[in-house]
Amino acid sequence: xxxxxxxxxxxxxxxxxxxxxxxxxxxxxxxxxxxxxxxxxxxxxxxxxxxxxxxxxxxxxxxxxxxxxxxxxxxxxxxxxxxxxxxxxxxxxxxxxxxxxxxxxxxxxxxxxxxxxxxxxxxxxxxxxxxxxxxxxxxxxxxxxxxxxxxxxxxxxxxxxxxxxxxxxxxxxxxxxxxxxxxxxxxxxxxxxxxxxxxxxxxxxxxxxx
Amino acid sequence: xxxxxxxxxxxxxxxxxxxxxxxxxxxxxxxxxxxxxxxxxxxxxxxxxxxxxxxxxxxxxxxxxxxxxxxxxxxxxxxxxxxxxxxxxxxxxxxxxxxxxxxxxxxxxxxxxxxxxxxxxxxxxxxxxxxxxxxxxxxxxxxxxxxxxxxxxxxxxxxxxxxxxxxxxxxxxxxxxxxxxxxxxxxxxxxxxxxxxxxxxxxxxxxxxx
Amino acid sequence: xxxxxxxxxxxxxxxxxxxxxxxxxxxxxxxxxxxxxxxxxxxxxxxxxxxxxxxxxxxxxxxxxxxxxxxxxxxxxxxxxxxxxxxxxxxxxxxxxxxxxxxxxxxxxxxxxxxxxxxxxxxxxxxxxxxxxxxxxxxxxxxxxxxxxxxxxxxxxxxxxxxxxxxxxxxxxxxxxxxxxxxxxxxxxxxxxxxxxxxxxxxxxxxxxx
Amino acid sequence: xxxxxxxxxxxxxxxxxxxxxxxxxxxxxxxxxxxxxxxxxxxxxxxxxxxxxxxxxxxxxxxxxxxxxxxxxxxxxxxxxxxxxxxxxxxxxxxxxxxxxxxxxxxxxxxxxxxxxxxxxxxxxxxxxxxxxxxxxxxxxxxxxxxxxxxxxxxxxxxxxxxxxxxxxxxxxxxxxxxxxxxxxxxxxxxxxxxxxxxxxxxxxxxxxx
DNA sequence: CATGAATGAGACTTCATTCAT
DNA sequence: CATGAATGAAGTCTCATTCAT
Numbered sequence: 001x002x003x004x005x006x007x008x009x010x011x012x013x014x015x016x017x018x019x020x021x022x023x024x025x026x027x028x029x030x031x032x033x034x035x036x037x038x039x040x041x042x043x044x045x046x047x048x049x050x051x052x053x054x055x056x057x058x059x060x061x062x063x064x065x066x067x068x069x070x071x072x073x074x075x076x077x078x079x080x081x082x083x084x085x086x087x088x089x090x091x092x093x094x095x096x097x098x099x100x101x102x103x104x105x106x107x108x109x110x111x112x113x114x115x116x117x118x119x120x121x122x123x124x125x126x127x128x129x130x131x132x133x134x135x136x137x138x139x140x141x142x143x144x145x146x147x148x149x150x151x152x153x154x155x156x157x158x159x160x161x162x163x164x165x166x167x168x169x170x171x172x173x174x175x176x177x178x179x180x181x182x183x184x185x186x187x188x189x190x191x192x193x194x195x196x197x198x199x200x201x202x203x204x205x206x207x208x209x210x
Numbered sequence: 211x212x213x214x215x216x217x218x219x220x221x222x223x224x225x226x227x228x229x230x231x232x233x234x235x236x237x238x239x240x241x242x243x244x245x246x247x248x249x250x251x252x253x254x255x256x257x258x259x260x261x262x263x264x265x266x267x268x269x270x271x272x273x274x275x276x277x278x279x280x281x282x283x284x285x286x287x288x289x290x291x292x293x294x295x296x297x298x299x300x301x302x303x304x305x306x307x308x309x310x311x312x313x314x315x316x317x318x319x320x321x322x323x324x325x326x327x328x329x330x331x332x333x334x335x336x337x338x339x340x341x342x343x344x345x346x347x348x349x350x351x352x353x354x355x356x357x358x359x360x361x362x363x364x365x366x367x368x369x370x371x372x373x374x375x376x377x378x379x380x381x382x383x384x385x386x387x388x389x390x391x392x393x394x395x396x397x398x399x400x401x402x403x404x405x406x407x408x409x410x411x412x413x414x415x416x417x418x419x420x
Numbered sequence: 421x422x423x424x425x426x427x428x429x430x431x432x433x434x435x436x437x438x439x440x441x442x443x444x445x446x447x448x449x450x451x452x453x454x455x456x457x458x459x460x461x462x463x464x465x466x467x468x469x470x471x472x473x474x475x476x477x478x479x480x481x482x483x484x485x486x487x488x489x490x491x492x493x494x495x496x497x498x499x500x501x502x503x504x505x506x507x508x509x510x511x512x513x514x515x516x517x518x519x520x521x522x523x524x525x526x527x528x529x530x531x532x533x534x535x536x537x538x539x540x541x542x543x544x545x546x547x548x549x550x551x552x553x554x555x556x557x558x559x560x561x562x563x564x565x566x567x568x569x570x571x572x573x574x575x576x577x578x579x580x581x582x583x584x585x586x587x588x589x590x591x592x593x594x595x596x597x598x599x600x601x602x603x604x605x606x607x608x609x610x611x612x613x614x615x616x617x618x619x620x621x622x623x624x625x626x627x628x629x630x
Numbered sequence: 631x632x633x634x635x636x637x638x639x640x641x642x643x644x645x646x647x648x649x650x651x652x653x654x655x656x657x658x659x660x661x662x663x664x665x666x667x668x669x670x671x672x673x674x675x676x677x678x679x680x681x682x683x684x685x686x687x688x689x690x691x692x693x694x695x696x697x698x699x700x701x702x703x704x705x706x707x708x709x710x711x712x713x714x715x716x717x718x719x720x721x722x723x724x725x726x727x728x729x730x731x732x733x734x735x736x737x738x739x740x741x742x743x744x745x746x747x748x749x750x751x752x753x754x755x756x757x758x759x760x761x762x763x764x765x766x767x768x769x770x771x772x773x774x775x776x777x778x779x780x781x782x783x784x785x786x787x788x789x790x791x792x793x794x795x796x797x798x799x800x801x802x803x804x805x806x807x808x809x810x811x812x813x814x815x816x817x818x819x820x821x822x823x824x825x826x827x828x829x830x831x832x833x834x835x836x837x838x839x840x
Numbered sequence: 841c842a843t844g845a846a847t848g849a850g851a852c853t854t855c856a857t858t859c860a861t
Numbered sequence: 862c863a864t865g866a867a868t869g870a871a872g873t874c875t876c877a878t879t880c881a882t
Contacts, residue, residue: 029334031241034876036844045843047879056877095416117337123393124239124334127327134393159417162406166415168387169407173379176386180378183333183344196372197379204414205376206305207369223866244851255868260853262866449754451661454855456865465864467858476856515836537757543813544659544754547747554813579837582826586835588810589803589827596806597798603753603764616792617799624834625796626725627789643845664872675847680874682845 014052014062017042021063026114030060030125057126064122067115068137071108078104085148094152095202099195102174106194109178116182142167173201224262224272227252231273236324240270240335267336274332277325278347281318288314295358304362305412309405312384316404319388326392352377383411434472434482437462441483446534450480450545477546484542484553487535491528498524505568514572515622519615522594526614529598536602562587593621644682647672651693656744660690660755687756694752697745698767701738708734715778724782725832729825732804736824739808746812772797803831 020042024033035056039046053059075085078100082088089097109116122134149166152158158166174194181193230252234243245266249256263269288310292298299307319326332344359376362368368376384404391403440462444453455476459466473479498520502508509517529536542554569586572578578586594614601613650672654663665686669676683689708730712718719727739746752764779796782788788796804824811823 029241031239035878036876039844046877047843048841050878051841098415117334120330121334123389124327124331127393138394156417158415159413161410165403165406165410168390168403169383169410169415172386172390172407173383173411174386175390176382176384177378179333179389180382180385183337184348193375193378196375197382200371200375200379201383201411202414202416203369203419204412204416205308205368205379206412206414207366209413209419245853246851249869256853257855257868258866261868266852449661451659455857456855459865466856467864468862470857471862471864518835537754541754543809544747544751547813558814576837578835579833581830585823585826585830588807588823589830589835592806592810592827593799593803593831594806595810596802596804599753599809600798600802600805603757604768613795613798616795617802620791620795620799621803621831622834622836623789623839624832624836625728625788625799626832626834627786629833629839665874666872669848676873677847677875678845681847686873 013044013048017044017049017052017059018063018066021059022067022118023114025060025063025121026117029117030056030121035059060122060125064118064134067112067118070112070115071105074108075101075104078107085144086151089148089151094148094155094157097148097152098170098202099198102170102194102198103191105174105178106181106191109182110188110190113182116178120179142171145171169201170198173197223254223258227254227259227262227269228273228276231269232277232328233324235270235273235331236327239327240266240331245269270332270335274328274344277322277328280322280325281315284318285311285314288317295354296361299358299361304358304365304367307358307362308380308412309408312380312404312408313401315384315388316391316401319392320398320400323392326388330389352381355381379411380408383407433464433468437464437469437472437479438483438486441479442487442538443534445480445483445541446537449537450476450541455479480542480545481553484538487532487538488553488557490532490535491525494528495521495524498527505564506571509568509571514568514575514577517568517572518590518622519618522590522614522618523611525594525598526601526611529602530608530610533602536598540599562591565591589621590618593617643674643678647674647679647682647689648693648696651689652697652748653744655690655693655751656747659747660686660751665689690752690755694748694764697742697748700742700745701735704738705731705734708737715774716781719778719781724778724785724787727778727782728800728832729828732800732824732828733821735804735808736811736821739812740818740820743812746808750809772801775801799831800828803827 017038021038024038024041028034028037033056035049036046038059039049042049049059053062079085079088082091085097085101088100092100119134145167146163149158149170150163153160153163153166177194177197178190181190227248231248234248234251238244238247243266245259246256248269249259252259259269263272289295289298292301295307295311298310302310329344355377356373359368359380360373363370363373363376387404387407388400391400437458441458444458444461448454448457453476455469456466458479459469462469469479473482499505499508502511505517505521508520512520539554546553565587566583569578569590570583573580573583573586597614597617598610601610647668651668654668654671658664658667663686665679666676668689669679672679679689683692709715709718712721715727715731718730722730749764775797776793779788779800780793783790783793783796807824807827808820811820
């Protein structure tokens, strides 16, 4: 009300709502979720939720964004002090940086299985939206991944070929492993599954590559 | 009144409803879909839909099953006369059978993009059901895939390693490519994307595999 | 189809339907009852039910009439050979004929508790109908009861007073005992309860009647 | 906006809904009643009705409870200043207290004929519920009635006999008279009918009691 | 700014009734 | 005469959103 500093009051409330919303959306699904439930668990009035996020859809998008942010933080933390994945690449080579990224994602979702639901649901519910979050996120993430692959191909670490195809293959394998891994119920072994899949992608399935 | 054959009327009606339902569910999403719309587009009363399928959920599950069946048919058709993928494997080797399966799936979903939505939605809406269709399908599909991989590893076509991991990697890459490929909007190039990804998985990303 | 005698075929089917209908209506209530269930349990098509009884309401009314008929039969059987209650009255006096009627009704509903539900439901569902069955039945039953009371008063068995009041009191006590007795759950002791109540009505509650 | 007292708003709205609901349920019957109609006549949205009462069944039960409460109030008012029926008994004797109770009930339902329908319907629709309102009410009402009868028997006012039987007879006669009295259409003479029936029960039908 | 009572459009589902076979 | 698939009106209940306090 009269904070001289920077009234983190509002954003504090927003954070709490988002944390609760992530749980509820993940557990119930977007359509199934009753905004009243989120308000109740967050200890605020339903009107407050609407005041902060406008409507249910924007609340979900904000929730997804929050989850993505948490994932990014976690991946960055795993870089062992290197400021960027690019820097890590130069130091440890292409294979290790891809291993690290994949493992970091798997760890995050193994620890926060519900957040994976958010990722999947956004795909279903907002596929037609002009700027579904994932598409936006992908532009960033993909740009980074493409640059990484490009560097790794130029350095000779990776086989020559289209950068885009390599990024696609890595990204799709990772996405597929995370989603299917969580479906198969062994969300406890998500890291292991992803690590093994990435290893196979790196080295190839064939005994005698062409 | 003057049908040559004797009324396969009931199952005929069911098929028509399922075909319409696949379109509507895919276009609108499960929760967004109004059963009335399916009934209207199928040219039947709403009660007829409920008479045949019990409720909206079972209608969706039947729709998903129908889509899966169509996919299986398509894949089988691609086997160039071989009765099973196993037979194809013996004749053409592991690499080609995996290429064929992946390409067949990609072709199918490139031709029927909406059916991919059904696949994805089932994952979201019925993740908690005891026997979501996908889980059941996976048991079959996976059993076949595992057997294929096992044979291919024993024959020396594929690198030695866990059968399960190879199946996971191939399945996850395929699933991820299909889903992400459709998201990225180039559902027109789904086949191309999947082919390139599978090629990379077969031969490995690394220039010098370990 | 070519019975020389009197094709009880149709009425046979009707009887079966009515017997089933009585059970279902009693168990589920009129509004809750699905005609399909009656058709199924009776082993006939739903169309057959409608062919015989026109609509659900008429089916219920026919069912109620059937139950009333069964009750009348039972009461008549209890008259120990006397053709009418009137005849029984002359032979045994007013007290015994009232006891007999009450006991016979109680016996019937104790043996067929479900039929009591039919009685009660008709009151609720068709209270506004021009000729609810009960009203019609009452005209007959009441006419008989009134005549009985009139005779008994003239003979000096019963206290002088309005015939109508005596009939009302007896009928209301009987109706109330049956309904409340079934509610209280001791439908096993319906006979006992009715007998005791009738006894009290006959002799009065007061130690010193005015 | 300028109410003198501070919004008993919620319970006020509830009361209004209940009053309307009593009318509609009584006039249409439970199954026949459309909640929308109640909402419209009460001048509120349908959601408001559901917000306050949960579902149609609970709304009906609340309505029945409200009616019972009104009846109790009315009976109490008739006690001419005596705090309880027990007190009235001591002052005026058994016969008069029973007359008073019966007359009070008859008066109430003669003035509010629709409420009688509620009483009857609850019996039909909720006969299987664990705690249909009537059963609960009966426990209270019956406990009071039993105590009254017990006192009256001990005092010598009433004939010796089972307390339970006396209560049953009085209660059943009253219930039967009210229900049948309303059926017979002379709801205008309900009081008269009940008074005469009770008089007969008190003094007995027989000219020469045993 | 927060609240939560009120709202009403919207969706699922049931079932009495019909009618072509 | 019997059948049961088809129909669609009708009714219950939910929940996103608003707004007066």
